[in-house]
Amino acid sequence: MATSTHLGLRHALVLPQSSSTRVVSSSGLSLCKEFAPVKLKCRGVVRSARGGVVKAVVTVENYVAEKSLGEITKGDFPILDQEVNGYKLVYLDNAATSQKPESVLKALRDYYGGYNANVHRGVHALSAKATDEYEAARKKIADFIKAPTDREIVFTRNASEAINLVAYTWGLTNLKEGDEIILSVAEHHSNIVPWQLVAQKTGAVLRFVELTSEETLDLEQLKGFLNERTKLVSTFHVSNVLGAINPIADIVKWAHAVGAKVLVDACQSVPHMPVDVQALGADFLVASSHKMCGPTGMGFLWGKSEVLESMPPFLGKDCYYLPQTTREFHFCRRYSLVACYDETKIGYFIA
Numbered sequence: 495m496a497t498s499t500h501l502g503l504r505h506a507l508v509l510p511q512s513s514s515t516r517v518v519s520s521s522g523l524s525l526c527k528e529f530a531p532v533k534l535k536c537r538g539v540v541r542s543a544r545g546g547v548v549k550a551v552v553t554v555e556n557y558v559a560e561k562s563l564g565e566i567t568k569g570d571f572p573i574l575d576q577e578v579n580g581y582k583l584v585y586l587d588n589a590a591t592s593q594k595p596e597s598v599l600k601a602l603r604d605y606y607g608g609y610n611a612n613v614h615r616g617v618h619a620l621s622a623k624a625t626d627e628y629e630a631a632r633k634k635i636a637d638f639i640k641a642p643t644d645r646e647i648v649f650t651r652n653a654s655e656a657i658n659l660v661a662y663t664w665g666l667t668n669l670k671e672g673d674e675i676i677l678s679v680a681e682h683h684s685n686i687v688p689w690q691l692v693a694q695k696t697g698a699v700l701r702f703v704e705l706t707s708e709e710t711l712d713l714e715q716l717k718g719f720l721n722e723r724t725k726l727v728s729t730f731h732v733s734n735v736l737g738a739i740n741p742i743a744d745i746v747k748w749a750h751a752v753g754a755k756v757l758v759d760a761c762q763s764v765p766h767m768p769v770d771v772q773a774l775g776a777d778f779l780v781a782s783s784h785k786m787c788g789p790t791g792m793g794f795l796w797g798k799s800e801v802l803e804s805m806p807p808f809l810g811k812d813c814y815y816l817p818q819t820t821r822e823f824h825f826c827r828r829y830s831l832v833a834c835y836d837e838t839k840i841g842y843f844i845a
């Protein structure tokens with residue numbers, strides 16, 4: 495008998511046989527009683543000299559096989575309750591995009607049905623509520639990846655845009671002919687094409703780390719590539735093609751030793767394992783909402799404050815600021831790398 499402790503889903507009780515009579519220990523008995531789906535008929539107990547139950551002979555009537563996380567959570571995903579081509583839908587393409595649980599659909603309905611308004615650009619109640627929720631989401635993401643401050647979270651359309659943001663702002667500002675960017679042959683194209691474009695514009699050189707026979711990154715080759723010309727290592731945390739996990743904290747140590755920055759493509763790690771940007775020590779990390787049960791059209795860039803501050807804006811646009819919160823919003827906006835205004839020149843600003 496065993497319980498599944500993953501994600502605290504303790505009701506995933508495992509009993510090896512259906513409707514069998516078996517002997518369980520006293521701790522096993524109390525465990526069985528705790529879990530409702532299994533009916534136990536107690537046929538007799540073995541007691542200790544003090545009268546406590548040491549063992550019990552029980553008949554298990556409602557055998558419950560161990561439930562997978564998928565089975566346990568399936569009911570939360572309305573899209574799965576349908577037939578496709580005459581078969582009950584089984585969806586396995588989660589690495590590409592995940593389905594959305596009812597709680598996410600509800601949050602979207604609540605927004606569009608209840609307080610849809612311009613974020614950071616209106617003075618009315620709906621806009622204030624939308625702005626509060628938007629900033630609460632930024633805080634949630636910061637906490638989720640253990641960022642020191644939510645100001646280091648930059649919302650983007652997806653992970654691809656987050657990588658492009660770094661390429662076009664940090665990359666174009668900091669790279670010159672002969673500088674080297676280290677990638678791997680197992681990167682998603684979103685972590686290759688932006689660097690090819692930036693390399694074309696700056697004359698920087700791309701170097702691709704290959705794989706070992708175990709289909710993990712060849713770390714010795716990576717270490718051998720690092721030199722004083724290396725300005726960036728941009729690589730996956732978990733590979734979308736191999737499932738391999740890169741030892742990011744080590745890669746960061748090696749890269750920082752030659753003065754290079756590190757960008758982590760965390761698209762496949764953030765949905766599946768704890769990610770702590772401070773423990774990883776990288777300079778940038780990107781991920782995408784649609785791969786972690788969130789809406790499509792949303793991703794984020796995390797960057798270290800001092801690195802983000804050194805980067806020019808990515809997009810130019812209008813925006814409104816309220817006087818009492820101007821400084822705060824200015825900070826967020828700068829970190830969104832949207833060029834609106836320069837507080838030192840214009841002061842309070844409504845555009």
Ligand SMILES: Cc1ncc(COP(=O)(O)O)c(C=O)c1O
Pocket residue numbers: 589590652653654655682684685730732733734759761762781782783793
């Ligand atoms: C490892 C990895 N990086 C980047 C991306 C691109 O993500 P997005 O769709 O958010 O641009 C993906 C998507 O499959 C991915 O798996």
